[in-house]
Amino acid sequence: MRKILFIIQKEFKQIFRNKAMKPILFVMPFVQLAVLSYTADFTVKNINLFVQDMDNSVLSKELISKIAAFNNFNLKEISNSYKKGFYKIQQNNIDVIVSIPQNFSKNLQTNKKTEVAIIADAINGTKAGVSINYLQNIILDFTKEQASKKGFTNIKQGVNIIKRNWFNPLLNYKLFMVPGILVLLVTMIALFLSGMNIVREKEIGTIEQLNVTPIKKYQFIIGKLLPFLILGIFEFSIGLIIAVLWFKVPILGSITLIYLFTIVYLILILGIGMLISTITNTQQQALFLAWFFSVIFILMSGLFTPIESMPVWAQNITLFNPIRYYVEVIRLIMLKGSSFSSISNNFIIISFAAIFVNLLAVFNYQKTV
């Protein structure tokens, strides 16, 4: 075990002596965290609105003013011509048309079914989707208000809106994104640093000198892995502090549980890095492989595109994506306060994967060629 300590000591010295390393470890991740967290904010502002009011009643006016009062909408025009609104969408002056039908007021007051149409310019799909959801919520609110004024209990008879996607415009995206981006940051650092490490010794030639010593393969891999585990935990901690203090992300669950999972997860990622390092001969090859894996892992993590909206075959692939499990767990623990029992599945999967990958790395590291 003493031998492992010597390797760890050497690795730390080398890491901190490398001039490029300090910014990579202490600046880059946090710039990433800050920038990505702000830009990955899906709140949509400046939505240009056209209202076609065919009812022209007190109630329809009330609804319009309620919509107009919402900050993210710019009410451009109210008219009773649908064609005009359509033309304006084509001209790119309008993003969304809200169409209030005749008898809107009458139906609402008699608790009959009535339909408000929302037509969105879906060239910008995200904007369209979000706009529709904002409007749905406002209209639902309005309906409830009216219903309670009239004493109707069954508000289903009010304004009928067909909801396609669950979406909550009042959700603070940063709360949702920051833990996920923290995951990415820790993953990238761990994967790239470990992936480039052993192969670097191959390139310089020092690996040959090590291979001729009686050091055991597992001692070598552990000695290489531990420094990065410590660094990874350190990075994660700073990121977590920023998330809590700056982005005000709550930690509803157990911090111990978060760290426990993070450690197991890091061991898995570092194992993948070690594996990359053992099967490649140059840092360039290792870099490409690490890049390949991280792009796939990130895109299929459910962080930027929900896993449920992927085709089934892609959903199945995400089952092999460690980031997916980690994102899920971190969000569950931090935002929902989940306990071990609700993440135990992910925990078991990641643990087994970590053991498997690291054994493979030890096995694959050849002291004799």
Next chain:
Amino acid sequence: MTAEKVIKVKKLNKTFGKFIAVNNISFDVKKGEIFGFLGANGAGKTTAIKMLTGILSSTSGEATVAGYDINKQRNKLKENIGYMSQKFSLYEDLTLKENIRFYGGIYGLSNKQIKQKTNEVLERLNLQKIENTLISEIPLGWKQKIAFSVAIIHNPKIVFLDEPTSGVDPITRRQFWNLIYQATQDGITVFVTTHYMDEAEYCDRISMMVEGNIKAIGSVEQLLVKYKSKNMDEVFIKLARNNENI
């Protein structure tokens, strides 16, 4: 000198695809001697050394080093040998002292032994003033001497040196050979490759390798007589020409 053989090689072979890098070589090295492994570029010296140090598996044949089979007892073998590879083997981003400490630790020396060895090396090389200098800032000749000292940090029975003096000026080469002599006085057997024929004079016995084959083996005097030559260069040229004729 006792006749105990610390390296025994029998019909050792290494092929890369169809290319025969080492062709059925057999030889013995006696305890305490300096054995020169001579040959031109590409003769197969490094390939042979890598097999003897257990980092390259052989295609066929057998060999024992320090009494251990090179294929079956690699860990034991590695505890008992030192190796200075042709590629540079020290960490450029560690200091002189840190390199000694690291390799000492890997070979299982205690902290006390490491300290003692460090002082010994610094004193012998007279490098106390640069003990905390990064290896990358130290001139090549000094680095080679340091690398040699690190290769024998754990008092191995045998040390393998792969072209330790290539690219170094004559004075430093001379000093390097003095270090080798000192090591043999401590009972270490030295297996050294070189393509400087004049360095053969420093060896107790030499072998001449041409294109994977050992063409001649013996002391310098024996070879000079046998091949009726004035110096080793001539011997080498005769052997190489002989090879072309086959």
